[in-house]
Amino acid sequence: MTTHDIAVIPGDGIGLEVTPAALEVVRAAGRRHGFTCQFTEYDWSCERYKREGAMMPPDGIDRLRGHDAVFLGAVGAPGVPDHVSLWGLLIPIRRAFRQYVNLRPVRLFDGIESPVNAAIDLVVVRENTEGEYSEIGGRMNRGFPGEMAVQESVFTRAGVTRVLDYAFDLASRRRGYLTSATKSNGIVHTMPFWDELVEERAREHPGVRWDQEHIDALCAKLVLGPSRFDVIVGSNLFGDILSDLAAAVAGSIGIAPSANLNPEREFPSMFEPVHGSAPDIAGRGVANPIGAIWSAAMMLEHLGHPAAADEIVAAIAAVLAKGDVRTRDLGGTAGTDDFTRAVLTLITEGRTEG
Incomplete structure (x- = not known):
């Protein structure tokens, strides 16, 4: 059985909530399609910056280098300027690993207004x-006219x-x-x-x-x-x-996935939802996990499991088409766990047709 070594950086805000949801879906897809993923978690975040003065340790890039892929939840928190959080973590990873393609699919799913x-x-x-x-x-001339x-x-x-x-x-x-x-x-x-x-x-x-x-x-x-x-x-x-x-x-930036790709595969690629850390809703269990789950599907496709990736996206589409489980940004009342469980049920039972 193929095993993939994945670096996981949940990061900040709702990244701490949607990342476990995405990884659980990856595990379920792996059980159905005959592969496993080993996850190594790094607590690199704005909280770390507040404690230690850096988003990640000096050897952070070297620690990531041996992984097959990197999964990132979100970056950013009140009290830490965005240019500090981004240039201290996300952008250095993209550049050190020559992730020169940022790939962002956009699709209007049935059931979404x-x-x-x-x-x-x-x-x-x-x-x-x-x-x-x-x-x-x-x-130059800071503070002067x-x-x-x-x-x-x-x-x-x-x-x-x-x-x-x-x-x-x-x-x-x-x-x-x-x-x-x-x-x-x-x-x-x-x-x-x-x-x-x-x-x-x-x-x-x-x-x-x-x-x-x-x-x-x-x-x-x-x-x-x-x-x-x-x-x-x-x-x-x-x-x-x-x-x-x-x-x-x-329909919502909460559904948007992305991949930071090194197409030549000389370095690990990184996968992350587009929505950011959303501190206004963090910790409430209401974040939309679709962007993270779809990003995880993109990661599996990159790692050589297109059938598993397609099944995950089909499960997302089927849940949305049915319409009874929707997060608040999509006009529903479901929480992060509710939507994740609905996707997991379809994947586990092999029912991914919308």
Whole structure:
């Protein structure tokens, strides 16, 4: 029997609640599909930062390096600035392990009410290690009238090309349509460079129809007509914004999963729900576990268990389609455990048809 060694970082807030739910679903899927997962938990979090002055220990990356994958619950807490929590844990992991693809599927499940009346089934491919989220820049003259802040964007040919190739290849295996997010009418250097590389890589993928949209117009079209989109590829900032917007259009950011992928598998990839730590509802047992459970399914697919991953997503879809178990963000009254038990029942009994 195959055994996978998974690093688990529950993190902060509702991460402590949805992570156990997702891992229990992984265990159930493993029993049905003939694999096991060994979980090693790390208490790296904002609470650790408050106690010890760091989100993770100095050798944290080395501790994670030998695992097959990393599962992250959430990062962030009141009293710890977001740039401290993110740059102290999440972003260093993404960059040390060359997780340059952030993959975020978006789907409107039967039984969920959307703010828009449309079928939604798309994937946002976000460049994950450079772009607008660079470390180059600084601040000068703090506290004085002439204070200034400079933040540099970094777009490299290698970095953009590899994420574009991933997105074009993904589109070729879906509906054959790719949309590139740009803003080359206003950002004079990096975005024209991005556009040129999109056109260049498109020639290597002749079977994929493609177009490009300025980010402002794309946001509007994603709300007004989301069903037209298949694969959307964007820079670090644009992909981040688009994926959260698309999740809200599909009913709730609580259902949104993500994968931080090293496609070459030279390093472990990391899987996490999109929703964040949600301190306003943490500890109440009402958090939606779908984003975490779906992220766990993406992890199993990456580890070579597509049938198990499909079964988990089918169980989520079946529970939502039935409609009697919904968390509060979806208009219901169910808690985290209620929804998790409903999914587990379908998987354990092999009843995952909606």
